[in-house]
Amino acid sequence: MADHCNGSSQSSESFVNIPPIKFTKLFIDGNFVDSVSGKTFEAIDPRTGEAITRVSEGDKEDVDLAVKAARFAFDNGPWPRLSGSERGRILMKFADLIEQNIEELATLEAINGGKLFSLCKFMEVPGPAMTLRYYAGAADKIYGTVLKLSKGLQGYTLREPIGVVGAILPWNFPTSMFFIKAAPALAAGCTMVVKPAEQTPLSALYYAHLAKLAGIPDGVLNVVNGFGETAGAAISSHMDIDKVSFTGSTEVGRKIMMAAAASNLKPVSLELGGKSPLLIFDDADGEICVASSRIYVQEGIYDKIVNKLIEKANAWVVGDPFDPQVNQGPQVSVICMFQTQVILY
Known part of the structure; x- marks a missing residue:
């Protein structure tokens, strides 16, 4: 634990029973497999900086195999x-399985990502399950529009799945971002290759296992653990991937756009970093942003806001995410909230 973290130093085993890690390989064509190279890398427990386990390290050859499986499954x-209603039924079962395994999934998120176990259990895992249910319900409602044209003609639009989708996830919301990308793609009938962040790969592998149990056919959802410069770059530039969705830094987003343009001009969806300003006026009764790095405060309440922020920061307990008395686990993105700049205007 870093020196600035306060709170209990007890082992989490005294707070929750941590199950063994079940899934550490790549998930390709419906099976857990070793990487072609045989390489592995450490999944780190941010509480201690020590390895939880080792996971298979995928690179270009593994992405090729995953894309081949996804392409075959799509074509x-x-x-x-399947009918939209049948895909929706399977995705609903997928959501059921997530909810049946919330305890274990929340434990994975806490031990691998450093977030509070309670937050993962009551929000960060159940919330994406609800996202999955939403898109499962939308799967049989994908239809086009009939258009009145000139000269007595009529036309129509037809919505079809785009094909093989490559999804590259960030480390800070592993479950949320998995399903924000996977749920609509799967509901539409696409197949996927998912690369979780190298810092937090464990939950994505568990979701691949649950997807198979739910009845999603082999090759439809593939998970390749690895690093951005190898596995991520291979997804971005692959000629047989039809779309890329990426959440992460602006710098990497630029590289993905260039790789997509230089390959098959695949469309790219990007959610990149920003400065996330928060404005507080003197009539505010509450507001929140995910990670505000700048707070602009109206002059009349500046001192009041600064004092409240100091009071909150001083009372905030950082420590073991399994300890019910802790407010914040060792997750970098939220610890950085105490470096927020407060600006008078």
């Missing part, structure tokens, strides 16, 4: 050809 498999 020849049942998933895009």
Whole structure:
């Protein structure tokens, strides 16, 4: 634990029973497999900086295998050809399985990502399950529009799945970002290759296991652990991936756009970093942003706001995310909230 972290130093085993890590390999074509190279890397417990386990390290050859499986599943498999209601039924079962395994999934998120176990259990895992249910309900409501044209003609639009989707996830919201990307793509009938962040790969592998249990066919959802400069770059530049969705830094977003343009001009969806300003006026009764790095405060309440922020920061207990008395686990993105700049205007 870093020196600035306060709170209990007890082992988390006294707070919650941490189960063994079950899934550490790549998930390709419905099976957990070693990487082609045989390489592995450490999944780190941010509470201690020590390894939880080792996971398979995928690179270009593994991405090629995953894309091949996803392409075959899209071109020849049942998933895009099922009715929307049937895909929705399977995705609903997927959501059921998530909810049945919340305790274990929340533990994975806490031990691998450093977030509060209670937050993961009551929000960060159940919330994405609800996202999955939303898109499961939308799966049989994908339809186009009939258009009145000139000269007595009529036209129509037809919505079809785009194909193989490459999803590259950030480390700070592993479950949320997995399903924000996967739920709509799967509901539409797409197949996927997902690369979780190298810092937090464990929950994505568990979701791949649950997807198979739910009845999602082999090859539809593939998970390749690895690093951005290898596995991520291979996804961005792959000629047989039809779309890339990335959440992360602006710098990497630029590289992904260039790789997509230099390959097959695949469309790219980017959610990149920003300065997330928060404005507070003297009539405010409450507001929140995910991670405000700048707070602009109206002059008449500046001192009041600064004092309240100091009071809150001093009372904030940082420590073991499994300790119910702790307010914040050793997760860098939220610890940095205490470096927020407060600006008078």
